Amino acid sequence: MDALELLLNRRSIAKLSAPAPEGKALENIIRAGLRAPDHAGLTPWRFVISQGSGLNKLSDILVKAAVEDKSDDTVIEKVKNAPFRAPMVITVIAKVTEHEKVPAFEQHLSAGCAVQAMQMAAVAQGFQAFWRSGKWMFHPTVHKAFGLEGEDEIVGFLYLGTPGCTPMKVPERDLSKFVEYL
Numbered sequence: 001m002d003a004l005e006l007l008l009n010r011r012s013i014a015k016l017s018a019p020a021p022e023g024k025a026l027e028n029i030i031r032a033g034l035r036a037p038d039h040a041g042l043t044p045w046r047f048v049i050s051q052g053s054g055l056n057k058l059s060d061i062l063v064k065a066a067v068e069d070k071s072d073d074t075v076i077e078k079v080k081n082a083p084f085r086a087p088m089v090i091t092v093i094a095k096v097t098e099h100e101k102v103p104a105f106e107q108h109l110s111a112g113c114a115v116q117a118m119q120m121a122a123v124a125q126g127f128q129a130f131w132r133s134g135k136w137m138f139h140p141t142v143h144k145a146f147g148l149e150g151e152d153e154i155v156g157f158l159y160l161g162t163p164g165c166t167p168m169k170v171p172e173r174d175l176s177k178f179v180e181y182l
């Protein structure tokens with residue numbers, strides 16, 4: 001797929017089926033994440049892959065946090081089912097190293113760039129991916145389960161799989177509303 005065509009036309013599809021990317025395709029996705037811009041070469045990324053029983057583990061972690069927060073049954077049911085919207089979820093973590101020139105903010109941004117690079121690499125290979133967040137990714141119990149320390153953050157859950165439909169059309173946007181010149 002042409003790179004510019006992909007950049008201009010990518011859309012998310014919010015429910016994905018098997019197969020998830022594997023082998024070389026998955027490796028390409030991870031390698032695309034590892035090409036995120038990286039100030040001072042700190043490599044501030046961790047990618048935790050859940051599939052199969054891993055999705056159950058992710059579900060358990062989210063449910064534990066929701067129960068601790070005394071969430072109602074509807075919320076608990078929602079978080080319980082969330083990981084199963086695709087056959088694979090990659091939890092993307094900004095692993096922050098203290099550095100005098102590179103604040104945590106930049107390292108969080110770098111991990112965010114990794115998410116989009118992986119999403120693009122998935123689409124480029126015929127898969128699909130959608131990015132989800134939610135308050136649970138900031139929850140101390142979820143942080144503990146993923147071994148976060150200090151200023152580390154979960155920047156997103158990237159759901160990956162095979163689309164069952166074609167993505168919606170890209171919305172028309174008036175460039176003049178977004179672009180200014182100094």
Ligand SMILES: Cc1cc2nc3c(=O)[nH]c(=O)nc-3n(C[C@H](O)[C@H](O)[C@H](O)COP(=O)(O)O)c2cc1C
Binds near residue numbers: 010131133134155
């Ligand atoms: C950091 C981040 C977190 C997001 N979290 C959610 C989310 O939790 N739920 C959701 O519906 N969309 C979320 N989105 C937006 C979707 O991933 C998606 O971009 C949006 O639905 C627009 O669709 P499109 O990608 O086809 O333009 C998030 C986007 C970003 C950048």
